[in-house]
Amino acid sequence: MTSRINLTFLGTGDSVPTDRRNHPGILLDFDGEHILFDCGEGTQRQFRKAHINPSSVTRIFISHWHGDHILGLPGLLQTLSLTGHQKTLKIYGPKNSKLYLYRMLESFAFVDKFLIELVEVTKPGIVVDEKDFRIEAEMMEHGTPCLAYKFIKKGHRRIDKNKLSKYKIKEGKHLANLKEGKDITYDGKKYKAKDLIYEDEDVSVSIVMDTKFNNKIIPFVKESDVLIIECTFGNDLVEKAIDHKHMTSKQVGEISKKAKVKKTYLTHISSRYETNLNQILDEVKKVFKNVELAKELGSIDV
Numbered sequence: 001m002t003s004r005i006n007l008t009f010l011g012t013g014d015s016v017p018t019d020r021r022n023h024p025g026i027l028l029d030f031d032g033e034h035i036l037f038d039c040g041e042g043t044q045r046q047f048r049k050a051h052i053n054p055s056s057v058t059r060i061f062i063s064h065w066h067g068d069h070i071l072g073l074p075g076l077l078q079t080l081s082l083t084g085h086q087k088t089l090k091i092y093g094p095k096n097s098k099l100y101l102y103r104m105l106e107s108f109a110f111v112d113k114f115l116i117e118l119v120e121v122t123k124p125g126i127v128v129d130e131k132d133f134r135i136e137a138e139m140m141e142h143g144t145p146c147l148a149y150k151f152i153k154k155g156h157r158r159i160d161k162n163k164l165s166k167y168k169i170k171e172g173k174h175l176a177n178l179k180e181g182k183d184i185t186y187d188g189k190k191y192k193a194k195d196l197i198y199e200d201e202d203v204s205v206s207i208v209m210d211t212k213f214n215n216k217i218i219p220f221v222k223e224s225d226v227l228i229i230e231c232t233f234g235n236d237l238v239e240k241a242i243d244h245k246h247m248t249s250k251q252v253g254e255i256s257k258k259a260k261v262k263k264t265y266l267t268h269i270s271s272r273y274e275t276n277l278n279q280i281l282d283e284v285k286k287v288f289k290n291v292e293l294a295k296e297l298g299s300i301d302v
């Protein structure tokens with residue numbers, strides 16, 4: 001049985017919250033890890049609305065230190081402290097994160113700082129490398145240090161249990177060679193490894209938050225199973241997108257198409273499109289079909 005990746009969109013709005021959308025926050029659940037990407041104001045309440053305990057968070061990845069992506073941190077850390085969170089909480093963020101986090105913690109009297117281990121990510125590449133998954137980062141362009149992240153569930157060589165029962169091969173130590181891709185002899189018969197094993201492919205989820213379009217995005221998100229990407233402006237506001245260092249729907253469509261991603265979810269939705277959400281969705285669809293708006297408090301399996 002392979003573990004699934006589950007994503008919950010805790011907040012799909014931008015810098016101004018509305019009655020329908022909270023500030024950015026995405027929870028990725030995989031094999032006991034509850035990984036939070038960005039923590040806008042009100043994120044811990046969004047956890048409650050999604051019926052997930054905020055104290056279950058194991059790691060937090062910050063894209064950048066604009067308020068809409070981090071103002072939920074003090075409240076979440078306070079809750080973790082009050083509920084006796086035992087494990088070290090690992091927080092990852094761009095250059096200057098240590099300074100910002102230190103200043104933030106200094107502003108409050110109640111947070112237990114000993115629970116936090118901060119990793120400042122100052123170059124692109126692998127940030128976390130565990131047995132079953134890794135997380136990579138890439139530098140974005142947003143006027144302040146900003147990171148895109150990619151979660152990769154590692155593919156593994158697995159034994160096909162159905163084949164074992166078909167050939168009446170019992171489980172046991174003799175299967176160790178199979179896991180290494182070697183042929184085996186069982187009960188006097190030879191079996192080829194390729195007939196009894198299969199390879200699980202990598203599964204990747206890319207999260208591209210605030211940035212202007214840049215040449216690093218497409219190679220970074222290439223062939224992602226899921227791309228969650230900011231789509232702050234429609235094609236009617238190209239100049240504004242350039243001024244504010246955000247992307248337009250056309251650019252998001254082109255990134256998705258050129259990178260050959262399987263599915264794209266739009267987030268960081270501006271309140272100006274709330275009464276006409278189809279505008280940005282249709283603009284992306286003109287370039288790339290397999291796209292949806294991230295649903296506030298919605299959850300998907302990858």
Ligand SMILES: [Zn+2]
Nearest residue numbers: 014015068210
């Ligand atoms: Zn933002």
Ligand SMILES: [Zn+2]
Nearest residue numbers: 064066142210
């Ligand atoms: Zn921003």
